[in-house]
Amino acid sequence: MTINCKGKLIDLSLPKVMGILNITPDSFYDGGAHKNEKDILIHVEQMLNEGATFIDIGAYSSRPNADHVNETDELKRILPIVSLILKEFPSALLSIDTFRSNIAKQCVEAGAAMINDISAGQLDTNMLPTIGILKVPYIMMHMRGTPQTMQQQTLYNNLVNDILFYFSQRIEEAKKSGIIDIIIDPGFGFAKTLDQNYILLNKLELFKIIEKPLLVGISRKSMIYNILKTSAKDALNGTSILNTIALQKNTSILRVHDVKEAIECIKLVQALK
Template sequence: MILKLETQTLADEFSQLGVHPASEAIFLHKSEILPLKLVNIRTPAANIIKQEMLACGGDCAIPAGCVVCAEERVDAILLGTQKHYTRLLEKLAQMSYFGMADIKTELENILKPQPLQTILADGRTLLYDKMLVMGILNITPDSFYAGSRVPQIEQVLERAGRMLEQGAVVLDIGGESTRPGSDAVSADEEQQRVVPVIKALKERYPDCVISIDTYRASTAEEALGAGADIINDVTAMEGDAAMLDLVVRSQAPIILMHMRGTPKNMQQNCEYKNVVTEVAAYLVRQAKLLEERGVKKEKIIFDPGIGFAKNVQQNLQLMQGLKSLTGLGYPVLLAASRKSTIGSVLGGVPAEERLEGTIAASCQAVYAGAQMVRVHDVKENLWAIRMLEAILCPSRI
């Protein structure tokens, strides 16, 4: 009899086998090939890394014309174990040309990641030892899912309390629908919707963490003044040039989401060569704008923007490739709850019938190592997440 083993069970299997404890780490480092994609590196660097990976016992896939430097820059895919990459890092440490130093630094960050956290402006910290759940509260009359609309303050307070009891760590408050094709509202109207709600929530639940879903710096500033803790910007600061200054000044964390165009026209902007790579590159670029102004990684969260300027196949590719984002060194939020891609996959079902599909997306976020999901149904998603986490790592129960 020969049994296939899951990588996450190997530590227990080695222990039960009775191997020497000092050998366990060595075996674990040899147990899994970790594919890594180097994006837009100089062609000579790709050729050198190809040869060094082969010498280390790993491999590197490069474009066919790379050997004759047909292009100035190329992508490359590394295939190796932890052992192969450790040897490669030793080689790269001796090379200061063709951008090798930057490649070495990024490779070290991926292989030896630091624990992620988000530090709020008041000093409280969100830790991600388990996945966190963000509950959605739409203070709008026209959000795509009618079940999320709570226009009256008392209704908001009641639903917020229920979400907090069910395990939501963050409450996301939005005053303008960003569904495909939606029209914008004025800043005054948006603020009239959300600011009183945030004040009431903080009065009723003073310890709750609130994110304000807006791309307007003026609304975000009013919301922070009313007690909001996090800015959730669907334009990643491109919708309002003043947003960057506000984040620097307020020290409030910001969720940077990928989108092209506006909600009105975004579904006419779905052309990608590689949607995962392009979304990742965009989010890193926006994060660097903040970091150049002194904002730490502990203030930045990535959201790939499921449903925003992507078609069904692209949304599925993003969820399938979510691990590419979770390896970048920033917390990642997946916001796919009840969205149209789920409805399309399940045969055109309406938003009211997309709970099970949403739970599947939340489970994929666990597999990919994401830190948070944004959902309409807190309890159902959280229970599925906790069960999957227990299966993947029983010792952490």
Template sequence: MGILNLTPDSFSDGGKFNDGKLALEHTEKLVRDGAEIIDIGPQSTRPNAEFLSSEEEINRIGNVISQIKKEFPEILISLDTFYAETVKFGYNEGIDIINDISGGQYDEKMFDTAAETRLPYILMHINPSYDTMHDKIKFKDITVEVNKYFSQKINELLQKGVKDIILDPGFGFGKTVEDQMKMIDEVGYLGFGKFPLLIGISRKSFIYKPLGKSPLDINEETQKLHMKVLEQGAKILRVHDVAEAKKTLVQFLQKK
């Protein structure tokens, strides 16, 4: 899954691709490098990011989804939003997957909308409100807590009729460095083995800050962690650097 940020304020590539032509050019590079899913993000969720309404998200997306669908019909598009209205807009434009960082907690209509569209839904673990999204919580046992959350939310989704669920443990959101490294070690225990697991650790601060490096300077460390999660059963890697992740994936498949 290659990341396409349409935001002027994302932490590592803000403002680079928030123009329709540039977005298409970057998509072409992601696809050329091996991406099979393009994750479109109209709103930054880094700490202290600008908060956008659904209307502002939709305006920012414009016709990017339909343009990508036209140019790259074989590529799946996921839409990174916590708004039901943005999902409805994306559905009409041709998205294939809902990527909701909020687990339905920031918009009470999200689960119903996921059910109505019948799109696959990415369920991420996160704190219960937008304002507390990045508040660091020291969990007694992070793996147990994330699985409890998944269990509750999966039951809600199944009751609504959403059956195609992908799980994201929520690296980079309200978790200590220690807990995130523990999650890396215990990825194999996350998600009950029934649902595909998406891992999004690309350019995350729990990797680069302890090393005293920048988000753009941790490729080697990130790929080692990618290999570790793949070996434990992770199915989707959400990344900025598709070509490097692809190399790791090829190495992993050769080892099997």
């Protein structure tokens, strides 16, 4: 199973790691940690050296009840960082975490390789057609509502079946727009209760039926530290445990804050096989 990133075929039969670069002041774990260009480049270099295949850049915090950021401010935050990173690391494969088509378009034109959309095109009707024109890989996540309203939308007839149906619909719409490389993200923590997150993880292998690469992003999330009665800062061990489970259930990409530990999870799970 491969995806085409800027003419380079990435083989996802061996799971890959996507390192997180938040350039927001209010992300749940590392908000405000990367305050200047030097800090950003040091962090990106570390993630690349530790084995990250992709760097996912976000300028709009999607944590529950996060403040809304207007499009102008999001673009001002993210576009210079794309240029900064690619000037220093021209072969880096940058993923842009945005639900806005204009942000996606300008970042890809600046050299980004893929788009990571928490709304699967539902918060911007121009997103799917734009991705179809840009011909870049597209990560579509399951979410209901917006980051500000999603935690009030957690009632499902059948959690896993409802999410599978959601993806069947969104993938069909994406294909109509000419999108070729599609990756699915079940959206841990997005419009899901604590218990629902673990139901979803327990049934994760069922998503193989969709026949698309699966991305899992559970790094340091509340589904870990609320169980352990700790904090995001102390949730690395729990993250590694759940990432290992996700890898055993056919996950192709781990989206993480801690690249080295995720690479170790992949190596150990591969040794089992």
